[in-house]
Amino acid sequence: MAGTTVSGIGSNIDTQAIVKSLVDSERAPKQTQINNQTLKATTSLSSIGKIQAALDAFRGALDNMKTTASFSGLSGTSSDEKVATVTTGNGAAAGNFSLLVTQLATASKISSKVFAGGASSVVNAGAVPSTLSIKQGSDTFDVSIPAGATLQQVRDSINSQYANQGLSANILTDANGSRMVLTSNKTGVGSDLTLSGNSGLETGTSILTTPQNAKYTLDGVAMESKSNSIADAVSGITLKLTGVSPVPSGGGAATPTTITVSADTTTLKSSVKGFVDTYNALIKAANTETQVTTNADGSLTTGALTGDASLRSLLSSVRTELNAMGGTGQMKSLAQFGVETDQKTGLLSIDDKVFSAAAKTNAADINGIFSGDTGLLARMKSATDTFAQKTTGVFAARSASLSDSLNDLKKQQDSLDARMASLQTSLTAKYTAMDSLVARLRAQSDSIMTTLNALNNPKDS
Secondary structure (H helix, E strand, C coil): CCCCCCCCCCCCCCHHHHHHHHHHHHHHHHHHHHHHHHHHHHHHHHHHHHHHHHHHHHHHHHHHHHCCCHHHCEEEEECCCCCEEEEECCCCCCEEEEEEEEECCEEEEEECCCECCHHHCECCCCCCCEEEEEEECCEEEEEEECCCCEHHHHHHHHHHHHHHHCEEEEEEEECCEEEEEEEEEEECCCCCEEEEECCCCCCCCEEEECCECEEEEECCEEEEECCCEEEEEECCEEEEECCCCCCCCCCCCCCCEEEEEEECHHHHHHHHHHHHHHHHHHHHHHHHHHCEEECCCCCEEECCCCCCHHHHHHHHHHHHHHHCCCCCCCCCCHHHHCEEECCCCCCEEECHHHHHHHHHHHHHHHHHHHCCCCCHHHHHHHHCHHHHCCCCCHHHHHHHHHHHHHHHHHHHHHHHHHHHHHHHHHHHHHHHHHHHHHHHHHHHHHHHHHHHHHHCCCCCC
C-alpha cells in the first residue's frame, strides 16, 4: 500500500510497527495509572500549598491585630502635636489630661580633640593596632584602630560596627581642623559617653551635651523620664514628647497641652472590618480549592480538596471560635454587633445599622470579644496551631507525604521506561530473527522452484 513502511525486508511485514504496538499495549495500563496518580498528587500538592499560604497570612494578620489597640474603641488626640503626640493601647480609658513639658530628654554628646590635618589625619601613627573604648553606663564598645588609620576611617569603623546599637560618629571641620563627635540614641541621666584606651582619641575630649531627663507635669503632678517616649505615665497611653510647652509672646505661664482619649466608632468599625476581610480571605481560599463546577454537558468537576478531611477540620475549628461567646460585657458575640455569616459561602459581612447602634452604647464590649489571652484573636491563633506548624503541622505533613508519593511515582516511571526499553529490544531481536528466517526460506523456495521449472522444461532436441 502507498505510504506503508515495510521494515521486514525478508518477510515484507512492518515488524517495527508490530513491536511498537506490542510495547504500547504492554505500557498502557501502568502508564495510565502513573499519569493519573501524578496529576492527582501534583494538583493536591498545589492546592495544599495555597491553603498553607492563606493560613499563614491569616495568622500573621491575627498577630498584627493583637498588637494594636484599635478594638478598644478609643483614640487619643493632642491639642498641640508640637509638644506631644499620643497613641492608645490595651488598658486605656476615656479621659482628658493636662500636659506641661518643661524639658526634653537629651543624649550625651562628646568631641575628640582637634586634628589640624583634617579628616585624613593619621590617628594611629604606630606600627601596631590600638584600641578605643567607648563606655556608656554598663556597656562598653571597643574599636580596633589599625596602624596608619585616619580619623575618617575610625569614624566609619564606629558607625559600621555600632550604629545598630545606637552609637553615631561624625566629623566636624572648621578652620582649625577636624574633630570626631560621638553621640547616642540613649537619652536621660546616666547615659553619659566616656572614652578610654590607648588610641590617643581618649585624650583631650570635651563634653558638648550632658544627658538630661525629660521633665513634665501631668494633671499638675511633676514627673521625669529618661526617654521622650513615655509609655507608663498613664495606663494604656503612650506619649511622645516632641517639644517644650510654648510660652505666650507676652510672657507668663507656659500653655499646657490637652491630651484627650475618647470613643472612636469609626476606627472600631474599621478594625472589625479588617478582621472580617482577613477571615474572608481564608474562607475564599478554601472555597476555591473545594468548589464543584457544573460543566456544559452536565458533568461535575470537583476541586482538588473537595471533601478533604484536613481542610474541613481547619474550617470547623475557626468557625467554632468565631461563634463562641467571649468577653465580659453585655454583648459577647460578633453577631450582636451585626457581623453576619453567609450560609452558602461562609463569608462574613457587617450590617452597618446594627453595628452602629451596638457600638454607640457597647463599644467597649468589642475589645473584650477580640482582645486578651481568651479573646477571639488569641483563640483563633491557637485553634490553627496544629494546622500551620512549619514541619509537623497537618498541612506540612500532607505536603511531605504527597512529595514522597511524587518521588515514588518518578521511580515507577523510570522503572517502566527501562522495562519497556528492554521489551522493545527483545521483541525487535525476535522479529529480526523471524524476518531473516523467512528470507532464507524464500531463497530456498525460489531455488527449488527454479530447479523444478528447469526439470519440467525439456531442452530442445
